Amino acid sequence: MSELRLNAVRKRFGNLEVLKAIDLTVANGEFVSLLGPSGCGKTTTLRCIAGFEFPADGQILFDGVDLTQTAPEKRDIGMVFQSYALFPHLTVQENLSFGLEMRNIPEPERKRRIADVLGMVQLVGFEERFPRELSGGQQQRVALARALVIEPSVLLLDEPLANLDAALRDDMRFFIRDLQQRVGITAIYVTHDQSEAIVMSDRIVVMFDGEIAQVGSPKEIHDRPISKRVAEFVGKSNFLKGKVESRRTDGAVMLAAEIGPIHATAPATTSAGDTVECLLRPESMRTGALDGLENQFPARVEDIIFLGNSVSVHLTIGGGHRILALLPADFLAVPGDEVHIGFSAANVWCLP
Amino acid sequence: MSGAAPDARRAFLLVVPALALLVAFFVLPYFSIIIMSFREPATQGVHGGGFTLANYVSAVGDTFILRKLGETMLLGVGVTVITLLLGYPVAYHLARMRSRWNGLLYTFILAPLLVGLVVRTFGWMIILSNGGVANQALSWLGIIDDPLRLMNNYVGVTIALAHVLLPFLILPLLANIQAINPEVETAARSLGASRWRAFWRVTLPLSMPGIQAGAILVFVLSISAYVTPAMLGGGSGRTMSVLVVQYLVENFRWPAGAALAIILAVAAIVTVALFFALTHRVTRKLP
Amino acid sequence: MRRDPGKLILNVFVIAVYIFLMAPIVLIVILSLNSGEFLLFPIEGVSLRWFGALWNSRQFMDAIGTSFQVAAISTFVSGIFGTLAAIYCIRFAHRMRGALRLFMMAPLLIPEILTAIALLFFMYQIGIGTRYSIGLQIGHIIVTFPYVFLNVSSALFNFDKSLEEASRSLGASPLMTFRRVTLPLIKPGVITGCLFAFIISFDIFNISLLLKGIGTTTLPVQLFDYLRWDFDPTAAAVSSLSIIMTLIAILIFDRFVGLRSLRF
Numbered sequence: 001m002s003e004l005r006l007n008a009v010r011k012r013f014g015n016l017e018v019l020k021a022i023d024l025t026v027a028n029g030e031f032v033s034l035l036g037p038s039g040c041g042k043t044t045t046l047r048c049i050a051g052f053e054f055p056a057d058g059q060i061l062f063d064g065v066d067l068t069q070t071a072p073e074k075r076d077i078g079m080v081f082q083s084y085a086l087f088p089h090l091t092v093q094e095n096l097s098f099g100l101e102m103r104n105i106p107e108p109e110r111k112r113r114i115a116d117v118l119g120m121v122q123l124v125g126f127e128e129r130f131p132r133e134l135s136g137g138q139q140q141r142v143a144l145a146r147a148l149v150i151e152p153s154v155l156l157l158d159e160p161l162a163n164l165d166a167a168l169r170d171d172m173r174f175f176i177r178d179l180q181q182r183v184g185i186t187a188i189y190v191t192h193d194q195s196e197a198i199v200m201s202d203r204i205v206v207m208f209d210g211e212i213a214q215v216g217s218p219k220e221i222h223d224r225p226i227s228k229r230v231a232e233f234v235g236k237s238n239f240l241k242g243k244v245e246s247r248r249t250d251g252a253v254m255l256a257a258e259i260g261p262i263h264a265t266a267p268a269t270t271s272a273g274d275t276v277e278c279l280l281r282p283e284s285m286r287t288g289a290l291d292g293l294e295n296q297f298p299a300r301v302e303d304i305i306f307l308g309n310s311v312s313v314h315l316t317i318g319g320g321h322r323i324l325a326l327l328p329a330d331f332l333a334v335p336g337d338e339v340h341i342g343f344s345a346a347n348v349w350c351l352p
Numbered sequence: 353m354s355g356a357a358p359d360a361r362r363a364f365l366l367v368v369p370a371l372a373l374l375v376a377f378f379v380l381p382y383f384s385i386i387i388m389s390f391r392e393p394a395t396q397g398v399h400g401g402g403f404t405l406a407n408y409v410s411a412v413g414d415t416f417i418l419r420k421l422g423e424t425m426l427l428g429v430g431v432t433v434i435t436l437l438l439g440y441p442v443a444y445h446l447a448r449m450r451s452r453w454n455g456l457l458y459t460f461i462l463a464p465l466l467v468g469l470v471v472r473t474f475g476w477m478i479i480l481s482n483g484g485v486a487n488q489a490l491s492w493l494g495i496i497d498d499p500l501r502l503m504n505n506y507v508g509v510t511i512a513l514a515h516v517l518l519p520f521l522i523l524p525l526l527a528n529i530q531a532i533n534p535e536v537e538t539a540a541r542s543l544g545a546s547r548w549r550a551f552w553r554v555t556l557p558l559s560m561p562g563i564q565a566g567a568i569l570v571f572v573l574s575i576s577a578y579v580t581p582a583m584l585g586g587g588s589g590r591t592m593s594v595l596v597v598q599y600l601v602e603n604f605r606w607p608a609g610a611a612l613a614i615i616l617a618v619a620a621i622v623t624v625a626l627f628f629a630l631t632h633r634v635t636r637k638l639p
Numbered sequence: 640m641r642r643d644p645g646k647l648i649l650n651v652f653v654i655a656v657y658i659f660l661m662a663p664i665v666l667i668v669i670l671s672l673n674s675g676e677f678l679l680f681p682i683e684g685v686s687l688r689w690f691g692a693l694w695n696s697r698q699f700m701d702a703i704g705t706s707f708q709v710a711a712i713s714t715f716v717s718g719i720f721g722t723l724a725a726i727y728c729i730r731f732a733h734r735m736r737g738a739l740r741l742f743m744m745a746p747l748l749i750p751e752i753l754t755a756i757a758l759l760f761f762m763y764q765i766g767i768g769t770r771y772s773i774g775l776q777i778g779h780i781i782v783t784f785p786y787v788f789l790n791v792s793s794a795l796f797n798f799d800k801s802l803e804e805a806s807r808s809l810g811a812s813p814l815m816t817f818r819r820v821t822l823p824l825i826k827p828g829v830i831t832g833c834l835f836a837f838i839i840s841f842d843i844f845n846i847s848l849l850l851k852g853i854g855t856t857t858l859p860v861q862l863f864d865y866l867r868w869d870f871d872p873t874a875a876a877v878s879s880l881s882i883i884m885t886l887i888a889i890l891i892f893d894r895f896v897g898l899r900s901l902r903f
Contacts, residue, residue: 099543381757475663576750
C-alpha cells in the first residue's frame, strides 16, 4: 500500500503534447478514477504510472521514492487491462502463479496465496481452466486476481469493464469497489464512463486535452462542476443563463434568469452583476409535492420517453425555454398537459 | 430460379473442372512415380518390363546416396535454424511496429519472394564467387588475403537458401505474432517479468504455431530445392534433388531416380513428423 | 527520455536482415548497368549496352516470349478454375469443405520438384511426352491454380453474406445477385490471385526444366542454362529486367488492391 504522487508530468508523442504538467496525489487506500473522453491523456497517465511510458519531464513518486525512470517490472504495481490480457497458453492457476514466480516466492506460499485470492474473486474450482474456457466476467475476475495476488502497492485498472455487457458491468462495478475496500489497496481507475467513475470512486480526476480539468469527490464533480465542459461530460445538463442580482455570504444568489427569477448557488468568485450560466441537472427536478423548494415554475409537457425506472420529459417553461427533466416512472402526464415543477436553490449551480 | 435456393448438385459443376484437372494431372502422376520406382531398369527405353525392389535395395545400400541424404537433411535443418534466427526478430519487429514505414518493410519481405528463384540465386553467385563482392569486401577490409571458397560447396548453398526461403518463415510468423494481443506482454511486465523473461515465458510460447508452420515450410522447401544447390553447390554441394534430376535428365535412369525421389519424400515426412512430435507439447495448450 | 538498449539492438539486427534480403537483388540491378565486360565491382561506367545485347539475343527473347505465353494461358485457366472452385468450396461445400480445401491446396504444399517428376513420368506413360510442351503448360496451371483458389476463397470468406441477402430482399435473382453484388466485391481477390498466378508461372523452374519440349524453353530455364557457360552482364540485364517487371507489378498492385491482401 502506498501513496502515489505525480509532479508536473509531461509527455509528448511527436508534436502532440499528450500530457501537460499533470499534478496529482493519490492517498493510501484511495480509489481514484481518471475520467475523460478518448485521447484526453488518461491512459497515457496510467501507463506513465505503470512504467510503460516514460514522461519527458516531471516525477512519479511511490511513497516519496522517485520511480520516474524505473522499469515497469520493478515498480510493484498490479494492472488490469481492458482486454484482460490473460496468458492464453496458461491455466488460471498458472496465470496467477506467474507474478509470484517472478518474485521468487516459494511453491507452498504461492499455492496458499492463489487459493486465497481465488476465494476472494469467487473462482475456487477454476484453477485448471484455460482463459478461453471462461466467460467474460470470469476472465475479468481472473485478471483482477492475477493483479492482486502479487500484493502490489498500487492497483491500476485500464477500462477493465469496457468489454462486458451492460448487466454484468453493473455487477462488476460493485464487485471491484468492494474488493478494493476489503484489500485496502490504492487504486487508479481509467474510464470514459462517468457513471462508472461516480459509483466507484473516492475521488474523480476529470481530464481534457492532456490537462486535469477538475479533481473532486463524485458529488462535487456531478453537482459542482468547474466548467460547462465538465458538466456536460459528467451527465445530462440544462443550462440557464442569467444575471446575478444579489449574493449572500454563504453562496446563495438571486438570479434574473431567462426563465424568470431563480434562487441559485454560486462559487465565491461570483459577485453581484455578473452574467452567469447555471447548471440544472434533469434528475434534480421535482413534480407533485414541491414544499420547501425555492424555485417553482409552471411548465408544459412536450414529450415523454419511458425509460423503465424513470421517465425523461421535455418541458417548456418561462416563455418557451425547453428543459429536460428526469422524473419518477409514476409521473403520469401526456404531451400538452400543464404541470408544476420545482427545484432547490442548491441544485442550481452557477458555473464559475 | 428466383426465390429458390440454388441447387447444390448443380453447384457442384463449379468445382468439376478443377477436380478433373487435379485428379488427371496431379493425383494420377503421383501414382506413376510410385510405379516407376518399382520398374526394372533398362538400357533401351526408360524402363524394363517387370517389377522389382532392386531400385530401393541398391539405393539404401549405397553409402554415397546415404551420405547425400544425410547431408541434405542436415542442410535442411541448418537452413531452418538460420532462417528462424534471422526471421523471428524481423517478424516480431514488424508485427509490433506502428509507423508509416510498415508498408515499405512488408514490401521488402515480399519482393524477394516474387523475384524469380534463378535470378536471386544468380545474385548470390555474384556475391559469393571467388572474385565476388563478398571476397572483394573482405580483402579490402584486410580481413583475408586469399579469397574464401564460398561457392561450389554447402556454405554458399546454405547462405543462398536461407535468403531464398526467409520470407516463407517470416510471413506465417508475422501473421501469428500480429494475432497475439500485445497487452499480454505488457501484463507480464506489470507482474514483474523483465522484457526478456516476458518474451521467453509469454510471447515465444504463443508464437509457436507460427514457428512450426514457418519451420516446416522452410525445411521441406530447402531439402527439395533444386535451383539453388544446382547453381551454387558445384560437385561437393550436390543435394538429393540435384542427384535425382541428374538421374532423370543426364543418366536416363528413371526407375532409380523415382526411388530416390520417394526415399527423399519419406525422409522429409519422417523429419517433419518428428519435429511435430517435439513441438506438440508446447502447442497443445494453445487456443 | 529513457534510452532503451534492447530496442536499439533489435533495430540494428532487423536492418541488417533487410539489407541481407535486398542485397542480391540490388547488386544485380547495379551490375546490369555496368559498361564493363565483367560482373565485378567497381563498375566501369553506366551504360545500357547489356540490355542491347539482350535485345539482340535470339535465345533470351524467345524464352521471354514463351514465358509470357505460358504465364498468360496459366493465369487465364487458373483464374477461371480457381474462382469457380473457391465459390463452390466456400458457399456450397459443407461437410467436405476442409478436405476439399486441402486437396485444392495440395500442389502448393507438395514440393514442386516431385510434381514435376510425377508429371514427366505420367506424360510419357500416356504417350505424349514432352511434345508440344503440353505437359509444361499443364504443370504451370496445376502449380498456379492454388494461388487463385486461396485468394478468392479468402475474399469470399471475409465477405459479408448479409449483402447478398440485402440484394435478394431487393428483388434480385441469385444469378443477378452474383453478378451485381458478389463478383464486384470479390474482384480484388480474383485480381490478386491472377496476378500472383502470373508472377509465379513466370518463376516456375522445375516443371519447366523437366517438361520443356525440344526448342522451347522458358526464361528461368534459359537463364539457368546460360549461366552454366557464361557469366557476363547479359545475365544481369535479363535478371534486372525481370526484377523491374516484378517491382512494377507489385507497385501497381499495391496502389489498387494493397499488398496486405496477398495470401500464400
